[in-house]
Every structure is written in structure tokens, then in C-alpha cells.
Amino acid sequence: MSTPSEPGGGAALPFLPLCEPEIRGNEWKYIKECLDTNWVSSVGAFVTRFENDVANYVGTKHGVATVNGTAALHVALRTVGIQADDEVLVPTLTFIAPANAVRYLGAHPVFIDAEPDTWQMDPELLKRFLEKDCTAKDGRVIHRSSGRRIGAVLPVHVHGHPCDMDPILEVARRFDLRVIEDATEGLGGRYRDRPLGSFGDLACFSFNGNKLITTGGGGMIVTNDDAWAEKARYLTTQAKDDPIEYIHHEVGYNYRLTNLQAAMGCAQMEKLEEYVEAKRRIARVYHEAVADLPGLTPQGEAEWARSADWMYSMRVDASRYGMGSRDLFRRLQEARIQSRPLWQPLHRSPAYPGAPCVGGEVAERINREALSLPCSVGLTDEQQQRVVACLRSFAPPGLN
Ligand SMILES: *Cc1c(COP(=O)(O)O)cnc(C)c1O
Secondary structure, three states: OOOOOOOOOOOOOOOOOOOOOOOOOOOOHHHHHHHHHOOOOOOHHHHHHHHHHHHHHHOOOOOEEOOOOHHHHHHHHHOOOOOOOOEEEEEOOOOHHHHHHHHOOOOOEEEEEEOOOOOEEHHHHHHHHHHHEEEEOOOOEEEEEOOEEEEOOOOOOOOHHOOOOOHHHHHHHHHHOOEEEEOOOOOOOHHHHHHHEOOOOEEHHHHOOOOOOOOOEEEEEEOHHHHHHOOOOOOHOOEEEEEEOOOOOEEEEEOOOOOOHHHHHHHHHHHHHHHHHHHHHHHHHHHHHHHHOOOEOOOOOOEEOOOOOOOOOOEEOOOHHOOOOHHHHHHHHHHHHHHOOOOOOHHHHOOOOOOEEEHHHHHHHHHHHEEOOOOOOOOOOHHHHHHHHHHHHHHHOOOO
């Protein structure tokens, strides 16, 4: 085993994680309140308050809390009527959860490639697919090669940067498709000055430990539609129609968030704006440092975007930087700094053999070249400078 060595030598520096939760508000106080009052389970004042806090922040009428973001996606898809053998349009460059949620219903994802600068679902490819590869039949949109109905579009705001929603919504409206926004990474981000999560028919959030705010584990569906909110709430509570006789007309899920978790969520929501500011400041500092180094290209921010900057990532061009993303990953690891490549594009995933993908080369390139850097809300200037110093010291000689 080799001993990790730091640039500059000396004793081993502390391990610097990629993305940690930040707990420094009323979490203890609110959770203690649950314990003191015995309201610990899936009903309670904090659940309702957390739902209202998130819905108010996003600007939607309703919020329905769930056990996690994947469950939120699962229920959102079922709420808009996705059925077995439907197809749902999902980006190929994303964490796997939205595609899995589609499969839970027996439906199938059709993957869409990313746009090369912002790394979001490419609206041009989406449009081309619907116009060229699908036909309208009896009020349904049918994917010609599979014969299946297209049920919905599921854009994901990758790393908190918005998808280009206007053209996505325009083409979805034209083909009468529902839009489910996977805003799990996008809380705090804005598209043309409107909060992410307010664009889809329904939108989903996650409060997992690595997200901008956390409840340990948790999720939320938001929507402006009364009937969909009611349906989503119904499905998350075992589809119970009669609370006394326990009559159920459908197969539901036990997907509710507990009051304990929601209490933590309420405390975290009080800090949300401050945390977004911290993320954006961290991104700016990296951005300036990276701009001076050859072969490093940050994930872009479009002029219509205000990214939540949930995860700071850049592409590493081996021919100009002198090493590729995986070598840089290893060098950072030796310096006790955690970094992470991007997800394997889903059309390449062994979990989705043979799944159709529109394009795919852009996602493959980002997967090969991109690396995310430590960007916890609580990252100190000193910690960030440690990362920047490594990036500089590894760069081709002549620059230092
Ligand atoms: C985190 C995440 C999810 C799932 O959220 P969980 O709360 O972990 O189930 C879904 N989609 C994306 C894009 C995510 O990053």
C-alpha cells in the first residue's frame, strides 16, 4: 500500500469529501419537538409545513411529501397515467433513478442525448424524435419502431442547471404529452427567472443526504393541479379510500415522509437561500481558477439560466491538461480529495440493454471527460484552495 502524498508534503491532510450535508439550523429543536410530543410518524404538523414550505418556495399550489425522490418520480409517473408498455423520454445523461421509476410501472425509457455545453437534455433531438420517429394515431403518439405509446417527457435538471424548458414545453404541448420535471438536483435553480419545479405538470424533489438540503432521505412532488395532487397523496398512502373500514380501490404505496424527517426538512428550508448562495460562490471560485488552466472546461451556464450549482463539474481534455479525468481522479484521491466522474450514460448501462437512444455521443464524451469536485455548502476557502492548488500543480509544466 502506498502512502498518500500531498503536494507540498507534510502530514496527511484531512479527507475532503465531495458533498456533505450542512446541519446548523433548527434541526435539533424541531426534531426534539417531534420526540417530545410523540409525533414521529407519517402524519404531523411538520409534514404539512414542509409541504407548504417547498410548494411556496417553488411557487406551486401543492406539495406532497414522499420517502425519497425515486418514490416521488414513481408516483408522479403513475399520477399522469403512465402504464405498462408506454414509453417515456428521459435524458441518457442522468442518475439512473428516473429511468428506474419508468420501469417500476412496466413502461420503457427512450433516451435523449445531452446538449454539449450545459449537459442537459437536448430539446432539438427531442423535437426531431417526436416529429420524425413518431406518428399520431387515435389521439396518441406512437413510436413507430416499437409501436408503443409515448406517455410523457421527463427532463432532469442535471447538477442543478436548468434544462431549456421553453422548447421542451412547446414540443410536449404540441404532441399533448405530460411533462414530469426531475428537479431533484435543481432546488434553488431558476430558468428565465422562474424556480425549477414550477414548469412540469408535476415536478419531483429529493432530500437525500447529498442533495442541497436533506431530510436524511426524503422527496416531494409539487404541482398546481388539484386532482393530481390529490391522486399523488392517495397513491403515497396505500390508496386508502375509507379510513375506518380500510377500503382500497387501487394498489397504492407506503411512500409517506415521517414527521421526524419533515421536521429536519423545515429547518433545512430556512437555510435554502443561504445554501444556494454558498454553492454559487464555490462554483464561481472554481470557474475562475479553471479558466486559467488548459484543457479544463466547466459545465456551462446558459444566459437564461441561474444554476443551483448543486454539483461543480468540468470536462478534462487529456491532450491539453496532460492527463484524463480518471487519472486526475486518482491523483486527487492520493491527495485525499474526493472527486467523481459522471454517470455512465443510461443507453450504455447493462441495466438497460438495447434501450433506444436519440444520439448519445455527447453523453459518452461527458462520461469520459467529466469530473465533479468537492462542493459541500460548508466547504471553506482554505479547503477549496487546496483543491485548486492540486489542479494547478498537476497541469502541464510551464504554467506554474
Ligand atoms: C438524487 C436523484 C434522484 C433520486 O432521489 P432519491 O431521494 O435518492 O431517491 C432522482 N433523480 C436524480 C437526477 C437525482 O440526482
